[in-house]
Amino acid sequence: MIRVKNLRKTFLTKQGSQAAVHGAEFDVAEGEIFMLLGPSGCGKTTTLRCIAGLETPDEGEIWIGEQLVFGDRGGTLLPVYKRGVGMVFQSYAIWPHLTVFDNVAYPLVHGIYKAPKREVKGRVQKALSLVGLERFEDRPAPLLSGGQQQRVALARALVYEPKVLLLDEPLSNLDAKLRAEMRIELRALMKRLNITAIYVTHDQEEALVLSDRIAVMHAGEIKQIGTPRDIYVKPQNDVVAGFIGTANLFSASITAVPRNGEEGSVSTPIGALACPLPPSVAVGQPVTIMFRPEDVVVRASQAGPSQNSLCGVVEQAVFVGSRLQCVLSVQGHKVHCEVPKSQLVETGQSVVVEIPRHAIHLLP
């Protein structure tokens, strides 16, 4: 549905030119919710704005449906208003001088999505009911709460039934609870309408919950594209691993390669660890290993002989409700881990840390 090829965009700043996006490439299938995830300044919003037509890329191609909307060869540049996309902005961009109804009706009254007068009211009401704002039609837009404004913005983006919806951090201005609710609701809505969406966020949790696929961006480049599960479980590099969830990352070197049913092992600054290794590696090769805090098992004392057990001291333990987040010191290195709330862990306590071998993931 959307195809972005070798997208490049450079901004001229006082310090000289600065690449905002270089070489972004991805395809979004029809009905898919595609997430651009990354820290601020990574180029994700610029990519989205290029697709919307609000920025003009320097190079590359952008296709929406069967139409080439931007191509550096042949100089194709379809203006924003002809691209037929819906967009929800970070600031909601609710026009403060209009009522809720007028805001939502705007695309149907002006511009190329103009609808016959008699249809407008029905369509606006339908859009508003989609987002659950049926009773707010006559309210001046500035008098809405944040969540309501967000819904108005969504209704306005949907009212002309675009095939593609672009969302630029739409939930970032809401409070935590509302945000969590809206995620689920938003996903349900988009799935119901079978809309193709590109969604920009820096909130990894939002990305994991909402998306069908995620592209993790960093410094203008796409580091990995994959399903939320892939991204989380099998990050392809330390940037992705570090950005999604909390990751324990250690550089390691391979001490044994798997052979004849025997497992491979690596030596790391926190000790020797057994772990699954791909067949292609060689002994002595430097690698990076990653494991997630929630996979780490912490015991007060050695329960019995087990693999990958290390000794550590609790440096910090924070109760976050459902569990405890701890930082341990193992051989002088920090290891993040999570402990069930039922388990009592105190700062300064000596513990045994077990890292299940299948939890260890080798970064290519």
Place this chain on the structure above:
Amino acid sequence: MGRLRKIKALASGVIPWCVLVVSWLALLMPLQLVMRPGAETALVWEALADAAEAPSKGKQLLDELVRKAKQEGEVVATISSSWRKTLIQPLADTFRKRFGLDIKVTLANVESSQHFAMAIAETQAGAPPTYDVVQGTDSETMQLHGGGGTQRVENWEALVAEINPLVRSGKVRLDQIGQGPLRGQSFMFMANVKQLIYNTKLISEKDLPRTHAELGDPKYKGKFSQPPWTTHWDIGPAAFEKFNRNEWLDVVRRAGKNGGAVLYESAGVQRVVLGEFAFVLAQDRYMRQIFGKDPKAPIGYRFFDDYNGLTSFYHSVRTRARHPSAGTLFALWMTTPEAQAIWQPSDLQAVPYGDSAIDREFRLGIEKSKARVIGWLDNEKALEVLKWYGTDEGRKYLEAMARAIRGE
């Protein structure tokens, strides 16, 4: 110009080139004009002169002029910027009625000191003049004349005699209407004389300065106002037998440093009436104006003993005028008592050769005080000075004089 180039360089890229081309063309346009001075002289008058061979045929000449004016269908003329707008309608109506004309008459208040520069530029550019007839002071008119901006009226003697009853009856001599180099070119119809206007509550007549030089006397420090223009001083060189330019400049400078303010005459007079200043150098008209409105106003006037400048006003028909015949009729008609009766009651300037109460009082006032009144065109010496002011040296002298008035 270097700056312009820089702007261009900065803007390159997005400024459409045509914009620059247009602006450069505009820059070059005047140069082009300079290289081809437009000097087509009007031929209307030669034809007229042929038609009027017999000298006593004033009536015939006039009829011919009126006929042409009717064909032209319009006349556009300036009137003094200080004349009331209520004068426009009666002037136009009476003018039309006098000659049986059914033409459009447009009269506009115009600041002659500003317009004459434009008028000269129009002539130099070969552009049609905005006005057919312009009103201006003697010195302004001389400049316009020098720049080729005025048209000579052939057989003007006969025409004036036909149109103006005072001339016909012999009461007014022709040289009172057309003087010196402006004879036959421009027609005098109004004049004012410079004087001292003072507040009788603040200073008595005998304490007023007698000569211009006395204005530098410390006892008048901060007590008077004078206008920023040089008209009160520039005719000085023609007024004295022995004259030294630098000494005169010192006199002006001392007076400038001694004065309380430099203000337009009208503002200066108002502030004398208010009591802020004791006296002001101004033209006689303001005196009449204030008395006209408030006979009890505490002011009086006095002439200087050394000299008092006379400013005469002329009408001239412009070169390349669109309506030369109607314009000529208007310029000549403005010298008549009929026209005077309309504008004089509100403007209150005198017609030196006129016969109204104001005119008589004007002449009487000068006679009684034995004041020496001097104008640019009434003697050779003044004319010489005026011509000298047109030279570079003269120009510089005037500039220095203008600065001296402001105490520099």
Place this chain on the structure above:
Amino acid sequence: MSASTRRPGGITTANALPLAFSWLILAVVIVLLAFVLYMTFVPSLPTEPGFTLKHWSNVASSRLLTRVIPNTAIVGFGAIFVGAFFALPMAWLLNRTTLPLRATFTTMIGITPVIPGFILAMGWIMLLDERIGLLNNVAASLLGFSSIPLSVKDSPWGIAWVLGLILAPAIFFLVAGPLCRIDPSLEEAASVVGMRHLTTLRRVTLPLVWPGILGGLIYVFMTAVSIFEIPALLGAASGKVPVLASEIFYSVRPGGPLTATFAYGAAGVYGTLLAAPSLVALYVYLRVLERTERYQVITGKGYRPRETDLGGWSWIGVGFVVLYLALAVGLPLLVLLWASLMPVLQMPSREALSKLSFTNYDGLFEGLGGFGVISNTVVLVLSVSLFVSFFSFMVSWVVVRTQAQSRKLMDMLVMVPHAIPSLAFAFALAMLGILASRWLPWLPLSGTLGIIAVAHVINRMPYGTRVMNSALAQVHRELEECAQVCGTKTPTIMRTIILPLIKPSVIYLVVWTAMLSFQEVTMALFLSGPHNNVLSVSIWVLWEGGNLGTAAAGAVAMVATTGLLMFGILRLAGGPTAGLVGREVGAAPLTKSQ
């Protein structure tokens, strides 16, 4: 965002329209500026041959450095100080508080520019002159002195004081628009953090309207140093307090037997002198504006101008506004009224009272030129304010809302006409008009209302773009981008989104431009022809012709009509603050349902 886009295909369609209009108006500006500059090298009239550097060499004198420039600086900065002292508190009081009678006060501030400058200067002399000043005399007799040497005359500080009072409305109107539209959540956030009101004002509100304020101050500085008539009446003309504006005037117009060929080129030289510091200031201003994002205060989020309830303090606020109005409006209006009722202006006394009459009002309508002049004035004022608003909007759009490389240059260029003395500007235009009548006879320029309109439009563009810049800088770009995505083109977005959002600023601009155009004399007089007389010229001509009483009567009529008109316009527009959402806020109860 200071980033600018490199784009392959040149100008995008979205910006083509504003760019085209901007360059149209700037082309006129460039041509005129080029001509003014050209004139500085011409000995006399531009139609005569010759080249000279004397205008430039004449300017260099020690007097300039030791007296003229220091005086000008005092006048300029003093006027800014006085103006800001009154205007900034008033702008806040009348736009963001619940002060009573706000609409009336705003209207009265709007009337000030209509009062002719000569009346203002007269008024201050009548009040403060050493010999006759009413205030001085009262104070002196109270204190037992014969006179008090407190005068506005012959001192740059006095001139700065009067100019500051006159120019305060300009700052007021520049700041009022932005102030109306500050997102109150920013202020609320500040008060939540525990800042007191004054601190909020200083730390949050002021920085937010800073572009508006700075733009206003630069503009006012340039105006203050280029106004001629008031310094002239207060002593600049006598050489006691020479300022650049008076130097310009007298270099252009020495008067005397050579009036017809005086050197307008010198005015261009002084204009350059005036323009240079102003452009430096402008550059600084642009640097501030570069951080536009910081000042985008209308966002698509919660947006309600909040009005501070002053409670018991409001009488102090009222007092402050009334004090200003008394000084800047009341006093001159009283003098104006007095002058119009006196046969000959004189100090109030028992004798003077017996002379009061309405004779000056007799035949006033015809005296001013009747219907012809009135309709000319209406056409001129309306077209000037319309064109200024339109072109300012277009230029500011390019400057603030696009990434066009030429935008900074545009912003500088459009500001330059403000530094060129009106007289030189009018002269250049008149000359071009004459040349045009020779080469392009079909162009209705010379002697028409059109040529005055062009002069006024160009002359008011600097102010217009200041207002529009600060207004547009405050509208968050996403509000516009969202409309683009919604399928609308730039013209529709301007009409349906941007203009309604900046409505208060636009209304202020229209009203203010109309007022200034209504009152402007110098250019209108210079460019006047047989058919384009306007009211201000009529009144000036009356005054200069010595008919102060009639001129004052005309001015009273002018002030009365414009006052009523302005009152009506502001009412129609919903008052000073109600321009946007005031009404809705007033009507709908606040609900916070989440």
